[in-house]
Amino acid sequence: MTAHGSPYAPHTDAEREAMLSAVGADSEEALFDIPDGVRFDGEFGIDAHSERAVRTLVDRTLSANRDLAEFLGRGHYDHYVPSMVDHLADRSEFLTSYTQYQPEVAQGFLQALFEYQSMLVELTGLGVANCSMYDAASALGEAATLAARVRETSGSRVLVPERLQSGRRRTLENYVAGHDLAVESYPMDDGNVDLDALASAVDDETLVVYAENPTVRGTVEENAGAVGDLADAHDALFVLGSDPVALAVLEEPASVGADVVVGDAASLGVPAAYGTGIGLFACRDEFLRQVPGRLVGTGEDATGRRAYTLTLQTREQHIRRERATSNICTNQAWVALRVAMHAAWLGPDGLVDLANDCVTRARDLAARVDEIAGVRAPVHDRHHFREFVARTDQPAAAVADDLRGDGYAVHVVGEHEIQVCVTETNDADIDDFVAALREAAR
Amino acid sequence: MSDEPLGYDQARWTDDERTYEPLLSEKSTESVDVDSPLPDDLTRDSLELPALSEPELARHYTRLSEMNYGVESGPFPLGSCTMKYNPKFTEDVAVHPKGLVHPDRPAESVQGTLKLQYELQDYLGRIGGMDAVTLQPPAGAAGEFAGILVARAYHRANDDERSEVIVPDSAHGTNFASAAMAGYDVVTLPSGEDGRVDLEALEAALSEETAALMLTNPNTLGLFERQIREIADMVHDVGGLLYYDGANLNALLGRARPGDMGFDVMHYNVHKTFATPHGGGGPGAGPVGVTEELAEFLPDPHVRKSDGRYERYAPENSIGKVHGYAGNWLVLVKAYAYIARLGDEGLADASAKAVLNANYLAEQVEYEVPFGPFHHEFVASAGEQDAADAAKRMLDYGVHPPTTKWPEIVDEALMTEPTEVESKRTLDQLAAAFNAARADEEATLEAAPERTAAGRIDQVAAARNPRLSWQALDEE
Numbered sequence: 001m002t003a004h005g006s007p008y009a010p011h012t013d014a015e016r017e018a019m020l021s022a023v024g025a026d027s028e029e030a031l032f033d034i035p036d037g038v039r040f041d042g043e044f045g046i047d048a049h050s051e052r053a054v055r056t057l058v059d060r061t062l063s064a065n066r067d068l069a070e071f072l073g074r075g076h077y078d079h080y081v082p083s084m085v086d087h088l089a090d091r092s093e094f095l096t097s098y099t100q101y102q103p104e105v106a107q108g109f110l111q112a113l114f115e116y117q118s119m120l121v122e123l124t125g126l127g128v129a130n131c132s133m134y135d136a137a138s139a140l141g142e143a144a145t146l147a148a149r150v151r152e153t154s155g156s157r158v159l160v161p162e163r164l165q166s167g168r169r170r171t172l173e174n175y176v177a178g179h180d181l182a183v184e185s186y187p188m189d190d191g192n193v194d195l196d197a198l199a200s201a202v203d204d205e206t207l208v209v210y211a212e213n214p215t216v217r218g219t220v221e222e223n224a225g226a227v228g229d230l231a232d233a234h235d236a237l238f239v240l241g242s243d244p245v246a247l248a249v250l251e252e253p254a255s256v257g258a259d260v261v262v263g264d265a266a267s268l269g270v271p272a273a274y275g276t277g278i279g280l281f282a283c284r285d286e287f288l289r290q291v292p293g294r295l296v297g298t299g300e301d302a303t304g305r306r307a308y309t310l311t312l313q314t315r316e317q318h319i320r321r322e323r324a325t326s327n328i329c330t331n332q333a334w335v336a337l338r339v340a341m342h343a344a345w346l347g348p349d350g351l352v353d354l355a356n357d358c359v360t361r362a363r364d365l366a367a368r369v370d371e372i373a374g375v376r377a378p379v380h381d382r383h384h385f386r387e388f389v390a391r392t393d394q395p396a397a398a399v400a401d402d403l404r405g406d407g408y409a410v411h412v413v414g415e416h417e418i419q420v421c422v423t424e425t426n427d428a429d430i431d432d433f434v435a436a437l438r439e440a441a442r
Numbered sequence: 443m444s445d446e447p448l449g450y451d452q453a454r455w456t457d458d459e460r461t462y463e464p465l466l467s468e469k470s471t472e473s474v475d476v477d478s479p480l481p482d483d484l485t486r487d488s489l490e491l492p493a494l495s496e497p498e499l500a501r502h503y504t505r506l507s508e509m510n511y512g513v514e515s516g517p518f519p520l521g522s523c524t525m526k527y528n529p530k531f532t533e534d535v536a537v538h539p540k541g542l543v544h545p546d547r548p549a550e551s552v553q554g555t556l557k558l559q560y561e562l563q564d565y566l567g568r569i570g571g572m573d574a575v576t577l578q579p580p581a582g583a584a585g586e587f588a589g590i591l592v593a594r595a596y597h598r599a600n601d602d603e604r605s606e607v608i609v610p611d612s613a614h615g616t617n618f619a620s621a622a623m624a625g626y627d628v629v630t631l632p633s634g635e636d637g638r639v640d641l642e643a644l645e646a647a648l649s650e651e652t653a654a655l656m657l658t659n660p661n662t663l664g665l666f667e668r669q670i671r672e673i674a675d676m677v678h679d680v681g682g683l684l685y686y687d688g689a690n691l692n693a694l695l696g697r698a699r700p701g702d703m704g705f706d707v708m709h710y711n712v713h714k715t716f717a718t719p720h721g722g723g724g725p726g727a728g729p730v731g732v733t734e735e736l737a738e739f740l741p742d743p744h745v746r747k748s749d750g751r752y753e754r755y756a757p758e759n760s761i762g763k764v765h766g767y768a769g770n771w772l773v774l775v776k777a778y779a780y781i782a783r784l785g786d787e788g789l790a791d792a793s794a795k796a797v798l799n800a801n802y803l804a805e806q807v808e809y810e811v812p813f814g815p816f817h818h819e820f821v822a823s824a825g826e827q828d829a830a831d832a833a834k835r836m837l838d839y840g841v842h843p844p845t846t847k848w849p850e851i852v853d854e855a856l857m858t859e860p861t862e863v864e865s866k867r868t869l870d871q872l873a874a875a876f877n878a879a880r881a882d883e884e885a886t887l888e889a890a891p892e893r894t895a896a897g898r899i900d901q902v903a904a905a906r907n908p909r910l911s912w913q914a915l916d917e918e
Contacts, residue, residue: 007788034666104837107462122491330713
């Protein structure tokens, strides 16, 4: 039990006495240089528990969560994470280390991050990838502020699709507010970019055109190249949102003119974890010195061997302070390690297969849902990746409530629209889900 | 110490003549044609990635882990980073299957998750002396950014547009960067001769334009700002807010609370103070606490309890979001479990031992230690030595060195934070490593390290010719 103090402070009474004596103090209290007026003499009222009791406490608390088969996506995806990732990433030399400020004793993590960056370079076709940001939303915010630094003209408009995961939009708004940039929406057409509308929206005051592939509605964007051309014609940056599983098969971002790729890389390496993610960030070589966040590069050690180190740190807050390219210090390094492990475990064939399975599962489930009376799917006459929107004759909220009663979770995305996501982790529930939806949609 | 044999180097398997572990791409890379159910014009042609078996990967990552130093490898007194041992059980708790849910679940189906968030908000509020806490920011710097946005929203709600944030020259770089990200001009506050805030300099820096003063207490020299009440009054007198950087909260648990000192807004580095693994640079989490007056500006969603049910809601004048969802859940569960494990007395004892350890180590180290008295960390000066060289030599003695050359107000700084988890015996060994490095010749220091996976790395050359991917290596 902990009644007498921290179970993780190893001091014996004799050691404690010896140490106090060495520093010339009667007690630890005497070492606290805190004036009376601000000294806290109360208690927090937080009870201590044994390790076993805490586990029981958390188990009881979380057991209030209902078991639902989740058909949820919209930016946070549950893919199967191989056991290898848990076991190897949990090795304490990785898990309990810090940012690699002493590269000579951090070669292992640095190399793993270098490999992560390299995989993103392959997936995006862009020359530079950093070794993680917090999530897709903040990575998008960082992309917009990068645009403000690299673009020579004075534009301030950041154009985003009207349909966008709300957390991304609202985080972006906070990131750009300090830079006096304005976030504006452009319309979508049947789940893809409305090219004509975008063409009339984009002008020489446009700093960024953001699009996603796949889109938040699960559609594969068919106009990515044209969006890139439009952005380019107005000297705006084309920022493309995606994820590493989708990038395995979709058009290579560099080939459609993307200047920056952002997204959540946690479609690999992390299960559904209540939003815990990892921001993917890759861009063209020429923006290298304006990239936010950490970068791992190679150098040579004193014996001439290849070695890895954090590099270009003069961009970073601990050197450049208020003129840094971002404020990021702690990032998502360990999650990046997991992403790289998962990608390596899959290999190129496995990653392509996983992506293709996303396409076929979504297509097949949409076809089955479309057969249900009172439901039409997919709403958009497009190709889909992992998820799709279905139209319900009944109010969508009521359909979702009924489904929840039967043990299934879906998104409500319109008055008569639900959104359904399928991966290998919920495909065993498909038959029962379809049956439940048949009842709910009646 | 330096004349003693330095221990054994066990023979290890390597599948390469070089002693370092090859890149995955060097072991095996495969380019595959991409055939997809999607039309060709919407897909890429090929994909080239490493293609290895699981056993090969297991050896690769095991080998990489052997080339990495963590808290469980040995002492890690990296100042201001609070690298302390993280209890093992919290890892199991964090991945409780009932907690691994999608963030868009309706509140009704995740009452357990919301209850845990609510209770953690409450724990943190009590510990910081704050009235309301958000868990959303995914790191300390993200917490600073959120906190400054809250301050900005507060001023705007009072029709009081302000343009400046004051930051002491000894502050973490994140403070400057976060304030700038929020659109403020940063005013740097020079430290006084005793290493603390100089009230005259503060008076000169404060104005009607001051939105906030960002401060950590104890500061990065490990010194408590004894005049914190005066400082708070001065900031409040010009209508500014006082921001607490929680990076050093490990020194204060149960002894002082930012809220009681007059701070209006603060962030908690739960991965530091509440012992969750730093993961090689993250994930962390940076909850933000505020006084009642600022609570209406916190990010959306916040969690509250109503009629026995937990619900998400948007505070009335919420700043919006700084994370796509609700922050780094896994880290937050670990912090919750750690706090529940220790309770009042355990938390207070952690601080007591952290402060005792810092003072004891400072006493044993033969480098000059200016200023004082210290809380949980101290800054020694390498004096005539180059602090970075001394640090490299410490690597040869098997310890992770302190933070070097920062804060800049101490010459050749060695910023040292042993934390409460080290025993006297470890601290004695750590001091011996410091003292051995101090006694070493300059040439020895410059040649260090010799016993590490890589020798001294030329970081200047690496930055001059950046190669950031295996593709970049292949191009040469």
